[in-house]
Amino acid sequence: MNDWLNLLIGLAMGLNLVALGTSRLPSLIRVAALQGMVLGIMPLVIEHELRLLAVAVAIATVAIKGLVIPALLRRAMRTANIDRDLHPLIGFLPSLLLGAAGMIGAVVLASRLPLLPEHHESLLVAGSLASVLAGLLLLIGRSKAISQVCGYLILENGIYLFGLLLIHSVPLLVEGGILLDLTVAVFVTGIIVDRIQRAFDSLDTRKLTVLRE
Amino acid sequence: MMMDWLIAGAVIMLVAAALSGARFPRVWLALTLAGTATLLATAFWTLGGGAEWDWRSSFAVGGERIHLRLDALSAWFLALVAVVGGGGAVYARGYWPDCEHPASAGRGRTWWSMLVLCMSLVLLCANGLHFLMAWEAFALSAFFLITLERERRETRAAGWLYLAASHAGTLGLFAFFSLLATKTGSWELGPMRDHAELAPLFWVALFGFGVKAGMFPLHIWLPSAHANAPSHVSAIMSGVAIKMGLYGLVRFSGWLPLPAGAGWVVLALGAVSAVLGAAFALAQNDLKRLLAYCSVENMGVILIGLGVALLGTANGDTAWGRLAMAGALLHVWNHGAFKALLFFGAGSVLHATGTREMSRLGGLWRAMPWTASLFAFGSAAISALPPLNGFVSEWLVYLGLFDAAASHTRVAVAIVPATIALGVTGALALAGFVKASAVVFLGAPRTQVAVHAHECGWWMRAPMLALAGICACLALAPAAVWPFISRVLVGWRSAWSGGKPPASLITLGYTHLALAASLTVAAIALWFRSRTNGVRRALTWDCGYALPTARMQYTGGSFAALASGWFGWVLRPERRLHWPRGPFPRQADFVERIPETVLERVIGPVGDAVMVASAWVRQRQQGSLPDYILYLVAALAAMGALVLFGSI
Numbered sequence: 001m002n003d004w005l006n007l008l009i010g011l012a013m014g015l016n017l018v019a020l021g022t023s024r025l026p027s028l029i030r031v032a033a034l035q036g037m038v039l040g041i042m043p044l045v046i047e048h049e050l051r052l053l054a055v056a057v058a059i060a061t062v063a064i065k066g067l068v069i070p071a072l073l074r075r076a077m078r079t080a081n082i083d084r085d086l087h088p089l090i091g092f093l094p095s096l097l098l099g100a101a102g103m104i105g106a107v108v109l110a111s112r113l114p115l116l117p118e119h120h121e122s123l124l125v126a127g128s129l130a131s132v133l134a135g136l137l138l139l140i141g142r143s144k145a146i147s148q149v150c151g152y153l154i155l156e157n158g159i160y161l162f163g164l165l166l167i168h169s170v171p172l173l174v175e176g177g178i179l180l181d182l183t184v185a186v187f188v189t190g191i192i193v194d195r196i197q198r199a200f201d202s203l204d205t206r207k208l209t210v211l212r213e
Numbered sequence: 214m215m216m217d218w219l220i221a222g223a224v225i226m227l228v229a230a231a232l233s234g235a236r237f238p239r240v241w242l243a244l245t246l247a248g249t250a251t252l253l254a255t256a257f258w259t260l261g262g263g264a265e266w267d268w269r270s271s272f273a274v275g276g277e278r279i280h281l282r283l284d285a286l287s288a289w290f291l292a293l294v295a296v297v298g299g300g301g302a303v304y305a306r307g308y309w310p311d312c313e314h315p316a317s318a319g320r321g322r323t324w325w326s327m328l329v330l331c332m333s334l335v336l337l338c339a340n341g342l343h344f345l346m347a348w349e350a351f352a353l354s355a356f357f358l359i360t361l362e363r364e365r366r367e368t369r370a371a372g373w374l375y376l377a378a379s380h381a382g383t384l385g386l387f388a389f390f391s392l393l394a395t396k397t398g399s400w401e402l403g404p405m406r407d408h409a410e411l412a413p414l415f416w417v418a419l420f421g422f423g424v425k426a427g428m429f430p431l432h433i434w435l436p437s438a439h440a441n442a443p444s445h446v447s448a449i450m451s452g453v454a455i456k457m458g459l460y461g462l463v464r465f466s467g468w469l470p471l472p473a474g475a476g477w478v479v480l481a482l483g484a485v486s487a488v489l490g491a492a493f494a495l496a497q498n499d500l501k502r503l504l505a506y507c508s509v510e511n512m513g514v515i516l517i518g519l520g521v522a523l524l525g526t527a528n529g530d531t532a533w534g535r536l537a538m539a540g541a542l543l544h545v546w547n548h549g550a551f552k553a554l555l556f557f558g559a560g561s562v563l564h565a566t567g568t569r570e571m572s573r574l575g576g577l578w579r580a581m582p583w584t585a586s587l588f589a590f591g592s593a594a595i596s597a598l599p600p601l602n603g604f605v606s607e608w609l610v611y612l613g614l615f616d617a618a619a620s621h622t623r624v625a626v627a628i629v630p631a632t633i634a635l636g637v638t639g640a641l642a643l644a645g646f647v648k649a650s651a652v653v654f655l656g657a658p659r660t661q662v663a664v665h666a667h668e669c670g671w672w673m674r675a676p677m678l679a680l681a682g683i684c685a686c687l688a689l690a691p692a693a694v695w696p697f698i699s700r701v702l703v704g705w706r707s708a709w710s711g712g713k714p715p716a717s718l719i720t721l722g723y724t725h726l727a728l729a730a731s732l733t734v735a736a737i738a739l740w741f742r743s744r745t746n747g748v749r750r751a752l753t754w755d756c757g758y759a760l761p762t763a764r765m766q767y768t769g770g771s772f773a774a775l776a777s778g779w780f781g782w783v784l785r786p787e788r789r790l791h792w793p794r795g796p797f798p799r800q801a802d803f804v805e806r807i808p809e810t811v812l813e814r815v816i817g818p819v820g821d822a823v824m825v826a827s828a829w830v831r832q833r834q835q836g837s838l839p840d841y842i843l844y845l846v847a848a849l850a851a852m853g854a855l856v857l858f859g860s861i
Contacts, residue, residue: 112857136846139842140839142839
């Protein structure tokens with residue numbers, strides 16, 4: 001079972017790198033959605049017997065992360081009429097390298113953390129840290145609002161992975177709350193993206209700095 | 214019980230004075246004088262052998278009960294606060310009247326009463342928390358007094374510098390008192406010599422109180438604040454307020470255990486302050502700035518005395534330590550009296566001519582005979598010339614130094630250079646005051662403002678006469694003060710109890726009396742002789758060149774050039790010289806400016822560096838979200854690294 005879980009986490013970590021390396025917004029959204037779905041089925045793998053609650057949560061997660069949020073983002077992208085992040089603050093290759101370095105660092109760090117013995121074997125902590133780092137890197141390095149939202153999604157996926165450590169004691173309560181927040185956030189961002197596009201004729205968040213004070 | 218009423222009465226009168234100051238100058242003057250007189254009475258009651266006054270409130274302020282205490286040491290400084298506080302109030306009526314300063318005169322009266330009150334409270338508070346509160350209120354009152362004339366740019370700059378430096382010192386005091394409270398478990402202050410772990414706190418106190426006391430590298434605020442404040446404020450700042458820093462040092466060096474090197478460090482700082490203060494004073498062209506640097510010098514003399522006393526306590530309570538401490542304490546009074554007198558005199562000159570620049574004055578002796586005589590009297594006293602009071606206290610310090618050097622202990626290594634430094638200081642101070650008195654009052658007027666000078670009124674003259682009288686009393690009857698000093702010494706260090714006045718002090722008193730009598734006789738004889746024979750009148754600083762123009766007189770700068778040349782390495786005078794060129798030179802000039810070396814060469818560059826660094830940081834604050842996230846990640850990574858690798 002742990003093998004299945006580790007395989008899924010490895011897939012998610014690979015998707016992080018894809019997300020960091022791509023310049024096209026549709027594929028970035030697709031990667032985030034795919035990662036969300038991969039994460040969504042993880043509770044099913046972890047739970048020993050399938051309970052209704054776990055199944056319901058898995059279905060809800062897959063539906064929201066894999067379908068609803070990407071749909072919202074695609075709509076925003078279409079309204080804004082862009083599909084590329086042409087001028088990233090950190091280039092694609094450097095961010096890919098940084099992401100890879102972060103992944104190695106995450107694995108090293110996870111091996112040094114004082115974890116419970118049953119978590120030593122799994123990649124959960126490493127994958128979680130790597131996803132958080134990849135998400136932060138997207139947030140720092142991309143200029144378009146939509147890619148930054150994808151960064152938030154991946155960041156949240158990392159937090160979700162960490163929450164899976166506690167699945168036996170706190171069954172996805174925290175995660176449910178975060179997910180709700182995030183959906184609303186994406187919804188709002190979708191609207192704001194539309195407005196920014198109309199007001200500034202661009203989605204470059206760097207131009208928003210002139211609004212301060 | 215009587216003391217309760219007296220002190221409560223003084224506090225109430227001063228508060229009432231502060232409230233009435235803005236509107237009712239006469240009421241204010243009466244209340245301030247009554248308040249300071251009451252304070253003076255309580256101080257002398259305590260010094261004269263009255264029981265130590267101790268009072269605790271039944272209510273709490275800031276979570277602590279108020280605890281006031283008046284012992285001999287507090288009373289010693291309280292007497293000074295009362296004398297200069299009262300004298301300055303009278304002086305202000307002539308010097309800073311409503312008709313000349315309608316905007317600031319009322320404000321000045323209010324803050325004057327507040328300053329006197331807060332300084333008295335600093336001396337009375339025996340609780341660390343309330344001590345800090347009183348200290349802060351005292352610093353703020355002084356700030357408002359310094360900036361009375363705030364429409365002038367230099368005054369505002371001086372005020373801000375004072376405020377910043379004062380708060381740097383207060384920060385040290387916050388650290389000191391809170392560490393003290395943490396280690397002893399209570400804010401109560403009192404003797405705690407048995408807590409050996411408190412010894413390192415002395416260094417924090419030395420910084421905090423040293424800023425206020427104007428110790429040499431920490432004196433940066435002092436010259437500009439004293440020069441730009443109104444003169445009665447300069448008098449109380451220089452005569453009394455900087456003594457509060459000294460009071461803190463004396464108080465806590467008496468109560469706390471001392472670290473091993475305390476005496477050496479205080480002695481060294483005192484010697485540096487004394488010599489460099491005198492050197493800077495000599496080089497100044499601004500009369501009040503000269504007096505301000507002279508305060509640094511005199512604080513140095515007092516610190517030398519204190520340092521020797523600390524060495525004495527560390528070497529088994531030797532008699533020489535006691536002598537030096539007595540000299541330091543007496544110098545506190547002496548300096549308070551003659552420095553206030555000199556600042557009042559400088560204020561009188563400033564009031565009459567509107568300028569503090571000595572190179573624009575000269576020949577004021579004719580127009581202002583009272584001011585000139587009193588200023589000369591004060592100059593002689595501060596230069597420690599016998600038979601005046603400055604000589605008595607410096608002589609006690611010298612006695613302590615000589616006895617310490619003769620004791621053939623390890624201490625002599627530091628004592629001999631300190632003695633030499635004190636000697637050099639005396640010579641430089643004398644040169645500085647010859648320069649000040651002579652350039653301002655003798656010779657011919659250098660400019661029109663000096664020609665049109667007028668004598669000050671009685672409101673200003675009376676306090677000067679009173680202070681001169683105090684100086685004369687201290688000079689002629691030094692042994693009469695000894696019982697007071699002896700009580701302060703016992704309070705500071707119980708091992709130094711008892712003891713009659715040193716025989717040489719009584720001898721000195723008689724010598725001074727004889728000298729003063731013979732000087733008076735000589736003066737009268739000279740007066741009679743000049744009455745009968747007539748006298749040839751000539752200009753003092755003539756040098757044969759006073760015609761065609763008075764500007765060709767010998768100047769203060771050229772008088773001081775030789776001595777200040779020896780200190781060129783620290784004075785770093787900025788000179789601009791245009792040589793006369795060709796057979797018929799059109800124009801030639803020479804400008805010399807003495808910078809504030811510590812401020813401009815040390816603090817200034819450090820401040821600039823901080824500003825550059827801050828500007829750089831400000832550039833990184835451009836409201837860009839990705840940047841902020843980057844800082845967040847970096848900080849997180851740094852903390853993670855600290856946790857991971859810091860524990861290895």
